[in-house]
Amino acid sequence: MPHPHLPSGIRSRQIDVATGLNMHVLEAGEPGRPLVVLLHGFPELAYSWRKVMKPLADLGFHVVAPDQRGYGRTTGWDARFEGDLRSFSLSRIATDVLALVQALGASQVHAVIGHDFGSPVAGWCALTRPDVFRSCVMMSAPFRPAPPVGASKAGPPPFLAELAALERSRKHYVWYYSTAEANADMQNSPQGIRDFLRAYFHVKSGDWDGNRPYPLKAMTAEELARLPTYYVMDQGADMAATVAPFMPTPEQIAACSWLTDEDLAFYASEFGRTGFQGGLNWYRCTTVPGMQTDMELFAGRKLEVPCLFIAGDRDWGIHQTAGALNAMEAGIPAYRGTFLIPGAGHWVQQEAPEQVMDVLGRFL
Template sequence: MEPLNPLPSGITTRYATFNGINCHFLEASPTPATHEAPSNVEKAPLIVVLHGFPELAYSERKLLVPLAQAGYYVVAPDQRGLGRTFNIDETAPDSRTPFEEDLSPFRMINLVKDVLSLIHVLGYDHASAVVGHDFGSSLAGFCALIRPDIFRSVVMMSTPFPGAPSLPLESSSGPPSLGSMAARLQNQLAALTPPRKHYTMYYSTPDANKDMLDAPQGLPSFFRDYLYAKSGQWQGNSPHPLPSASATHLAELPHYYIMLRDQTMPEAVRGVQGKHEGCPAWLSEQELTVYVNEYSRRGFQAGLNWYRCATDPQWYSDLQIFAGKRITVPAMFISGEKDWGTYQNPGVAELMKEKICEKMDDEDFVLIEGAGHWVQQENSDAVVKHILRFLGKVEEVLSNE
């Protein structure tokens, strides 16, 4: 298999086997000596970076070397079933994940186990920080919520963390998860004029994978359209808090979140660039080709399974054992100023700041000017600056305890 190209100098790739998968990950170390000798990387504090959808470990490439230059050993795995991570009963990452009824490998508890297992095989007993973007933000939040002894701090990007689901007999203490909200509002969204649907419900359907692989504009153009639509470059992105999670208010969200009922995602984002059909300014054609090649080979289904687990209670009910539990380690949230993801689940950003995260200072809720949903790629310098400021503060607090 061809190496990932272009990959910034200072990043290498490796595999580790655990929890039923051969996990491919990118890594960067503080010095060439530790970079060449993985047995020595334990001398540097560990940061684990988790990608979202439709992304890869490659999506975090701009963060790894700057964080390593600040003294950290940084790893970013291709998550289960995506990129170059494959099941141990496969010989190589060439097969596509089928649409199956058993989603247990993709439920949140097992994904947290994947991250814990990675830390263990790297020879660490804890991570100084877990950093997650998009769906990776939710996973990072649950890592910190469930195992604060392992994950000493957490940085969540672009998707606010709503906490664990409530027990069935409890009255709700705040906004529901994005998936449960989408499932609850299906009929109301369908009753709007024109009829609409929530993108997470679309991503939970058997057709979504094929729709995107066989996008009418072609897979490269679909990726360009999708990345552009959710970036700070699209003029249609002017995010603001929504008054409520009613279907009427959710209809204010862009078409890539609240879709027309009969649209596919490629149809929803097609043409957003108008006459400017090239890549966004922060992504080269060569970098785009990495996404196209990896997803054309593996398909989208493994990532789509995250949404299926989020919209079907049978796959997230085990998280109810953590109902009411808070994140007790220092926490930070970073998003783009032009990212609707901050507000797509009304009230959750406020809930995260005021209740779910016990140690999230006002200065650590950061909206980066001009950036959209792909904040760690659109303005990686600002993201790195804020992460390092946050980690410096965390280290100072820990040293005084």
């Protein structure tokens, strides 16, 4: 079935890769040019890069954006909650990217660019295989280095119990996303998957007035409780109920040029078909002890390739982990700067593609 809604100049195809996936990719520009790989986050798809792919190709690159393991039209992954969780670890997802590069017949990637949960994947690609991934752009989620040896088997962080003990009892969204109920809560939400996604995209965007982020002092319950409820949820609420009060008005929807009804319909149809469990398994790998032990081999290793960070200045994702932004800026020797796009929220390459391209064009 052909991929709908694609801007002119973007093609769609399926590629078998050595990690066992039949990977759906969008691409622009001619093969043989320097390769740029774009990695989406949650709950997104290769489609989330639609506004920057042709402009990148116009700069002379072969641009490829896959639906990653667990998403969209890529097949060959385990969709069960009780399935092969380790296949969704950061190392395995990065190996999928390496396998895609090899399947494309390339030996090097000029730049690997990741947004949201795609950002740590991009960073991990560049950290572990700098011979292949020659530069890296991370968006919305600052790079965090490999865990110290032994850390991956530790139990839950103290702030979880502290959040639950607050007078207004709270929970952290990553641990909610790790529950068996999370997928059905969203896929079968009372408001319907389309309105759920509309509210979710809206409340994390620059369009919601409540997004006025600032750095947190520490990973304590008192500090974390300052985050919006889409990050630190009320104890009794699921994610569909959490975002429902922030459903934009018909006037706001009509004015939302960065996410049209047609765009939203495509996201809703894809996640309605696949569910969210594949993407949620990425989060579970960060909360289930022992799922990241293979990352410990790289403990203490620095990210050495030239790197850049881009986010909207109204994106709380920059600050959801206290100290992460400053640590990234200080810890990458070839760091090329932090660029915050005025007025944009979490979905920066969809909300402000021209400004993102301005930064990317100079870096690339």
